[in-house]
Amino acid sequence: MRAVKNEGKKETKRAEEMKESGISEAREKSETNGKEQPFEIDRRSVYKCVQCGTCRSVCPVFDVVGWESANTRGRMLIIKSLLEGRPPSEDVLSSLASCTTCGICAAKCPAGANPPDVVEAARAQLVKCGVTTEAQEKLKAAITTSGNSFGETRSRQHWLSDTERSNLPEKSDYVYFVGCFDSYRYPEFAKKTFEVLQRFGVTLLPDEQCCASPLLRTGFREAAGKIMEHNLEQIRKVGAHTVITGCAGCYTTLKNNYPEELRVISLPEFLAEHLEELNLKHLDITVTYHDPCHLGRHNKVYDAPRKVIQAICTLKEMKNIKENSRCCGGGGGVRIGYPDISLALAKKRIEDVPEGVDYLVTSCPLCVRNLRDAGGDIEIIDIVELVAMALE
Amino acid sequence: MVYSYILLILIICCNLSLISVPTVAELSIFHIRIPDLRSIMDITAELRKIVGERLSVSPSELYCYSSDASQVKGMPDYVVRPTSTDEVSRIVRLAYENEIPVTARGAGTGLAGGAVPVGGGIVLDMSGMNRILEIDIDNIQIVVEPGVIQDVLNDALKPYGFFFPPNPGSSAMCTIGGMIAYNASGMRCVKYGTTRHYVRDLEVVLADGAVIHTGSKMLKSAAGYDLTQLIIGSEGTLGIVTKASLKIAPLPKTRKLVITSFRNAEIAGQAVVKTFSNGVIPSACEILDRVSLQVLKRYDPKLVLPSEGDVILFEVDGTENSAREAAEQIIEVCSPLAISIKLAESEKEMADIWAARKLVGAAVSRLDPTKTRIYVGEDVGVPIKKIPELLRRAQEISEKFNLPAMKYGHIGDGNLHLALFIDVLNKDEWDRLNRAADLIHRTAIELGGTVSSEHGVGAARGQYMEAQWGPALEVMRAIKKALDPKGILNPGKLGL
Numbered sequence: 001m002r003a004v005k006n007e008g009k010k011e012t013k014r015a016e017e018m019k020e021s022g023i024s025e026a027r028e029k030s031e032t033n034g035k036e037q038p039f040e041i042d043r044r045s046v047y048k049c050v051q052c053g054t055c056r057s058v059c060p061v062f063d064v065v066g067w068e069s070a071n072t073r074g075r076m077l078i079i080k081s082l083l084e085g086r087p088p089s090e091d092v093l094s095s096l097a098s099c100t101t102c103g104i105c106a107a108k109c110p111a112g113a114n115p116p117d118v119v120e121a122a123r124a125q126l127v128k129c130g131v132t133t134e135a136q137e138k139l140k141a142a143i144t145t146s147g148n149s150f151g152e153t154r155s156r157q158h159w160l161s162d163t164e165r166s167n168l169p170e171k172s173d174y175v176y177f178v179g180c181f182d183s184y185r186y187p188e189f190a191k192k193t194f195e196v197l198q199r200f201g202v203t204l205l206p207d208e209q210c211c212a213s214p215l216l217r218t219g220f221r222e223a224a225g226k227i228m229e230h231n232l233e234q235i236r237k238v239g240a241h242t243v244i245t246g247c248a249g250c251y252t253t254l255k256n257n258y259p260e261e262l263r264v265i266s267l268p269e270f271l272a273e274h275l276e277e278l279n280l281k282h283l284d285i286t287v288t289y290h291d292p293c294h295l296g297r298h299n300k301v302y303d304a305p306r307k308v309i310q311a312i313c314t315l316k317e318m319k320n321i322k323e324n325s326r327c328c329g330g331g332g333g334v335r336i337g338y339p340d341i342s343l344a345l346a347k348k349r350i351e352d353v354p355e356g357v358d359y360l361v362t363s364c365p366l367c368v369r370n371l372r373d374a375g376g377d378i379e380i381i382d383i384v385e386l387v388a389m390a391l392e
Numbered sequence: 393m394v395y396s397y398i399l400l401i402l403i404i405c406c407n408l409s410l411i412s413v414p415t416v417a418e419l420s421i422f423h424i425r426i427p428d429l430r431s432i433m434d435i436t437a438e439l440r441k442i443v444g445e446r447l448s449v450s451p452s453e454l455y456c457y458s459s460d461a462s463q464v465k466g467m468p469d470y471v472v473r474p475t476s477t478d479e480v481s482r483i484v485r486l487a488y489e490n491e492i493p494v495t496a497r498g499a500g501t502g503l504a505g506g507a508v509p510v511g512g513g514i515v516l517d518m519s520g521m522n523r524i525l526e527i528d529i530d531n532i533q534i535v536v537e538p539g540v541i542q543d544v545l546n547d548a549l550k551p552y553g554f555f556f557p558p559n560p561g562s563s564a565m566c567t568i569g570g571m572i573a574y575n576a577s578g579m580r581c582v583k584y585g586t587t588r589h590y591v592r593d594l595e596v597v598l599a600d601g602a603v604i605h606t607g608s609k610m611l612k613s614a615a616g617y618d619l620t621q622l623i624i625g626s627e628g629t630l631g632i633v634t635k636a637s638l639k640i641a642p643l644p645k646t647r648k649l650v651i652t653s654f655r656n657a658e659i660a661g662q663a664v665v666k667t668f669s670n671g672v673i674p675s676a677c678e679i680l681d682r683v684s685l686q687v688l689k690r691y692d693p694k695l696v697l698p699s700e701g702d703v704i705l706f707e708v709d710g711t712e713n714s715a716r717e718a719a720e721q722i723i724e725v726c727s728p729l730a731i732s733i734k735l736a737e738s739e740k741e742m743a744d745i746w747a748a749r750k751l752v753g754a755a756v757s758r759l760d761p762t763k764t765r766i767y768v769g770e771d772v773g774v775p776i777k778k779i780p781e782l783l784r785r786a787q788e789i790s791e792k793f794n795l796p797a798m799k800y801g802h803i804g805d806g807n808l809h810l811a812l813f814i815d816v817l818n819k820d821e822w823d824r825l826n827r828a829a830d831l832i833h834r835t836a837i838e839l840g841g842t843v844s845s846e847h848g849v850g851a852a853r854g855q856y857m858e859a860q861w862g863p864a865l866e867v868m869r870a871i872k873k874a875l876d877p878k879g880i881l882n883p884g885k886l887g888l
Binding site: 053057091 | 520
């Protein structure tokens, strides 16, 4: 668990607060092992919510579901009830497991609450109490047995030729963390990304595994700790001080859940820093840009992708951007757990595309996948594809 | 066998979180009344026939509907999300026949527990009835369903050059139905009035499920009792609003904001009284005391607000000339009393200040993460002349109970939002908070004011109705009894 840097801090803080307040914590019986399991969450993070309902007006899941339990305030209330002694049961899952953790509620919360953190902590407690969805369990099984979220048994580097693989530098200051999605669903993105990054001496991890984002987002913190430790060892073996990734989910996990000494850069940030060396040609097209939640709202990477796009072509913004950007619906385990909700969110996001653009560009393969599934007339591409066009 | 059957019934009842139930059966061996489960299942089946999947009895869902933004709690037995007047009528009829409480709810942003089903029963989540049915510019009115969000409505009206003026701080999420039920107003009430002044006709489902209209598109009528005005502010205790015809107003050509600050809140109050007595009617007149100021600056450090003192924001609107003249007059009147006066330089500066002001109530946790703003005693109002005294006494109450407080609100109409904040994990602070709230309510009544200016009475302030209204409360009770003889509509509210 050494790798999960944020957890320890929260739990210690909470224990101190509990001691000070003299309020005993709610205890419930685990459904899995019969032992008593405390439902432990930093109470202050939950009680910050004053139930004003600001989040209700922006929660994208609530927008398509309509029940109070499907908005952030409802989720915070349900978590409060668990803290106050209501036994955790499957009844809470449709609420707590359907949050995409997009973070628009946190961005808008006047009280400064951070509901995605609270929801993730609650999910971890539910896992501890043995309350999970089938989809969650499947996802966990896939990652823990195969090292990727799809349960793929192929090599993660199948998109490289044998020669390319054998020529990979064993040591480098920079490593490209490919991620499950680009490795198995969009190997063309991985290939194009690596082609660009190789110019700068970037290498790959010899045995990269899932970054653990899906495990962390859905509450499997213990399993996540093990896989993160594995990746850290790989990074140390290569001797890299900087990790570059093209996946927003991997980015936020590597940046915020791995040890702080690791320097993590998103692909758009790396590209924006090296625009001059890339010598990109101008394309006579107009594109729009979708901010992935885990790159934008969670990490405030708004300008870098826009800088890259504007170095290549004309950017025409979507209806809701940056902090107000709407979620594609793919994150937080919702794509796999609640595909209908996920798709409805993606369709809503497509409605934000302005008239007269050639492509919708984004910088997260999960967003690409979900938005492509939503259909529509607009072609959806990853930012690396746009860069590749400008390099041709 | 008998005991295990009874035990089973009790366990199921607990799981269904039944605080109050539709029908009850007497179990003589325990001398208690427990739910008739057969009836519950029948009611569930009947409700499902009306709304299909838009019914929930899931404990988690019911829990989410057991509170609003106040401290009032009450667990419903059923939550339904109707989409038409016919569905509402059939649900209410079913409730009437089976004597089940029915509580209508909009976005659940209320601050007095008005939408909390303290008597259990059915919660009608009206937020799905959210269509704007008609924008009739020629008659300067619109027809909407109750679930329309205030800001959404104004976004729709903007291209026509009109707006629906009542604007509560919760305008981004509150519904028109909730605004009508609680006669909501907000910052511009000082010039534009409250929701009450904009309703021409309501479609209302009565306690027995009958549907009536209370008005028409006429500008005026001298025929009969004004049932529209009776329903407005009745908090869902007399009927359920399913449609509303509303008057709209032309958007002003321009707005200007004068930001003034004063040595203390009492002097700020005097400046307001002086401004009004000089004949200026601002379109908004808001006080932010120094604590509120700190909170706002923490919320958005870029806000252009004074660095010290207690602040009054005077907004004026109209044509460029009339707004400028009014702003100049305010500056002249306030100059001898103020420590700073500034005219906002851009529309963005103004918009940022108003956006932040709307959210100030909940933002206190940003100043001190161990403190949470609790909405009690938060909506008192007094005649304008009594404002300086109310401000002074509010400060005394805050000091007496050693509770930090923000004082902000619509000072131009005598409405003070006293925001008390506590450490919610500290029981002693809860106790002091409740005593302070009680005193602020009683102080407002003593000063000839009201315990609620715009948030409503709900279940949170019912205990003060007798003191505020005296014998008039009996008239309200008689009206309630005439329109809702079985007492199924939002029981436990308004001190009835």
